[in-house]
Amino acid sequence: MRSSDPGGTAGVPPRLPSHVVPRPRLVRRIHRLLHHHPVLVMAASAGSGKTTAAVQAAQELTGPVAWVSLAGMPGDGEAEAGGSGVDGPKLARLLAAAVAPHVPTAATALTGALARGLWLAAIEAAELMADLGRRDEAWAALLAGRERIASTGSRVYEILSLLLEAKLALRLDHDLPRAARALAEAERRGCARYAVTAELAGVRRGLQLLLAGRDHDAVLELDTAVSAMRTSGRHLELPTAAAYLSEALWRTGDEDGADAAADLALEVATAQGPRHLLLQALEDVPSVAVRRADAEPTHSSRWHELVSALSAARPVTGCAVPLLTLEDFGPVRLVADGREVHARLAKSVELLAYLLSRPAASARRQAVLEALFPGRSGTTGRSYLRQAVYRLREALPDGLSLLQDGDVYRLTPVSAVASASGTLQRLLAEAARQDGEHRWETLQRALAVAERGPYFDSLSTHWLDTRRAELEAVLQQARVDAATVALHLGRVREARRLAHAVLDDDPYREQAWRLALCAAEAAGSDDELLDLYRGYLRVMKELGVPPSADLRRLVDRLRR
Numbered sequence: 001m002r003s004s005d006p007g008g009t010a011g012v013p014p015r016l017p018s019h020v021v022p023r024p025r026l027v028r029r030i031h032r033l034l035h036h037h038p039v040l041v042m043a044a045s046a047g048s049g050k051t052t053a054a055v056q057a058a059q060e061l062t063g064p065v066a067w068v069s070l071a072g073m074p075g076d077g078e079a080e081a082g083g084s085g086v087d088g089p090k091l092a093r094l095l096a097a098a099v100a101p102h103v104p105t106a107a108t109a110l111t112g113a114l115a116r117g118l119w120l121a122a123i124e125a126a127e128l129m130a131d132l133g134r135r136d137e138a139w140a141a142l143l144a145g146r147e148r149i150a151s152t153g154s155r156v157y158e159i160l161s162l163l164l165e166a167k168l169a170l171r172l173d174h175d176l177p178r179a180a181r182a183l184a185e186a187e188r189r190g191c192a193r194y195a196v197t198a199e200l201a202g203v204r205r206g207l208q209l210l211l212a213g214r215d216h217d218a219v220l221e222l223d224t225a226v227s228a229m230r231t232s233g234r235h236l237e238l239p240t241a242a243a244y245l246s247e248a249l250w251r252t253g254d255e256d257g258a259d260a261a262a263d264l265a266l267e268v269a270t271a272q273g274p275r276h277l278l279l280q281a282l283e284d285v286p287s288v289a290v291r292r293a294d295a296e297p298t299h300s301s302r303w304h305e306l307v308s309a310l311s312a313a314r315p316v317t318g319c320a321v322p323l324l325t326l327e328d329f330g331p332v333r334l335v336a337d338g339r340e341v342h343a344r345l346a347k348s349v350e351l352l353a354y355l356l357s358r359p360a361a362s363a364r365r366q367a368v369l370e371a372l373f374p375g376r377s378g379t380t381g382r383s384y385l386r387q388a389v390y391r392l393r394e395a396l397p398d399g400l401s402l403l404q405d406g407d408v409y410r411l412t413p414v415s416a417v418a419s420a421s422g423t424l425q426r427l428l429a430e431a432a433r434q435d436g437e438h439r440w441e442t443l444q445r446a447l448a449v450a451e452r453g454p455y456f457d458s459l460s461t462h463w464l465d466t467r468r469a470e471l472e473a474v475l476q477q478a479r480v481d482a483a484t485v486a487l488h489l490g491r492v493r494e495a496r497r498l499a500h501a502v503l504d505d506d507p508y509r510e511q512a513w514r515l516a517l518c519a520a521e522a523a524g525s526d527d528e529l530l531d532l533y534r535g536y537l538r539v540m541k542e543l544g545v546p547p548s549a550d551l552r553r554l555v556d557r558l559r560r
Contacts, residue, residue: 014067016055023049023056030057121148122157126164131280135172142168155189159197162186166204170211171284179208199228203241207284210248218248226261239269240281247285262292266302276433279309286310305484308477309432323397326419328353330452332459336397347372347384348392350464353456355402355411356419357467362410371463421471424449428478440489443482450475476502476509483515487522495519507539510548517554529555 030053033040042050058065122145129138142164149157162182169179183205191197202225209218222245229238242265250258265288269278282289289310293303324341327333332349334341343349354371355361365385372388373381389409393402400416402409411417427446431439455468483498499516502509513536520528533555540547 026053027057121145159186159189159191163200163204170207199225203237206244215248215251235268239265239278243281243288246288262288279433322418323400323416329420329450330457341395343395345391347388351388351392361414365407374462420449440485480511492519492522
């Protein structure tokens with residue numbers, strides 16, 4: 001609050017004249033509001049008593065009070081002249097200076113909030129865009145963040161930005177020369193003098209060396225970084241460094257060391273909770289997860305879960321409200337601006353579905369002809385395709401186009417169109433990078449997308465049938481994953497329901513039998529446990545396959 005007569009000294013409320021009339025009701029109201037809200041703003045015309053009310057309320061507070069006035073502060077006149085005034089960082093520093101004599105921890109918190117604001121703008125924004133696969137926005141955020149960093153003169157943030165540039169160059173572009181230049185500049189600016197930047201530089205340099213095939217050098221860099229992180233207790237990037245180290249050790253012939261480093265990566269990531277950082281690292285070195293999964297005695301290990309997560313596509317982002325939505329589960333519908341749109345040819349809708357199933361919503365003409373018009377002669381097939389393209393363009397809303405560039409058809413902008421099946425796959429990719437309740441909720445949302453019915457219900461062509469089978473396999477695995485998460489969370493009823501739903505459609509899925517057996521045991525139903533195992537034995541007998549020794553051991557263990 002700004003007062004024309006702030007009075008007092010820095011951090012101390014001003015003295016009120018003796019003739020000021022007490023206002024107990026207003027003071028009690030201020031206290032009640034402060035009890036329920038961290039920030040209270042009083043707004044009124046000049047001379048109405050805002051400062052007086054604030055001072056009276058402060059005098060009766062039991063906790064420490066610090067008083068800050070912006071009047072006369074540097075930048076105050078600038079604000080009155082229409083300039084920027086006292087900006088957020090400057091205000092935070094003023095608050096920190098005023099609060100420090102009374103509550104040192106609060107001053108630290110204010111300084112930390114200021115640092116986090118810079119961290120968010122200069123580092124986290126680019127990291128987030130990179131995680132979402134939005135390359136151009138990640139680089140734009142990096143450059144915008146450097147402008148903020150330049151205004152602070154922080155050497156540490158300059159180094160962190162260079163290390164982030166190296167990370168983006170390696171992970172998004174596989175641009176080894178650019179990464180090397182960024183790392184060299186970070187080194188020149190003294191990254192080795194700060195423990196945290198030295199550790200991060202070791203991780204980035206280790207990945208650069210791995211990608212360059214310099215495996216022995218990578219081992220030295222990454223082993224140093226992992227050791228430093230374990231000693232310092234800075235574990236955020238430790239799963240990443242350990243995963244890279246595992247790959248480097250394997251390439252140099254140290255298999256035991258590779259297994260130990262991989263297990264360290266999983267152990268630390270599990271302790272941290274969210275596993276997305278480990279998954280990001282394993283995207284760079286997927287063979288680490290595959291090797292450890294192969295060595296596990298069962299198919300229900302965390303390493304198998306990670307391999308399954310790696311097989312999911314990176315989440316695809318789009319605009320919040322697409323211009324056109326294809327409801328492709330159940331009865332097929334096209335929806336634009338809340339209204340159903342009717343294409344005059346069914347093949348036009350199938351063409352839209354095919355393009356949306358392809359990377360970047362684009363496909364070559366020959367691929368489209370083979371998928372949508374199999375067996376048609378060249379001239380006839382191209383004629384049918386032209387008609388489908390024409391009718392689809394008729395149905396597209398303004399702002400969304402179907403372009404032809406040579407023999408490539410593509411929808412643009414791809415963010416302006418969405419499909420239910422695409423939403424399903426995006427949600428499953430998100431769930432693969434989550435844990436616990438967050439993963440459960442995302443899986444539930446994904447499964448709900450397909451509740452309208454089968455993909456392109458009642459329509460059958462070779463391509464649609466193939467796509468339908470692919471999506472049904474994806475849905476079955478999503479139900480298995482959801483049952484697994486439900487069991488871990490103690491949601492026994494949901495785990496049983498999902499496991500039985502999978503077995504109803506696919507009785508040959510051993511993982512579903514395992515989940516159903518574990519859920520029956522968790523529910524305390526020995527009879528159900530034995531009935532399920534007998535059902536499993538019957539299915540195996542039909543196949544002429546001996547029952548799994550792993551499942552037999554599981555049943556023996558559960559019955560003890």
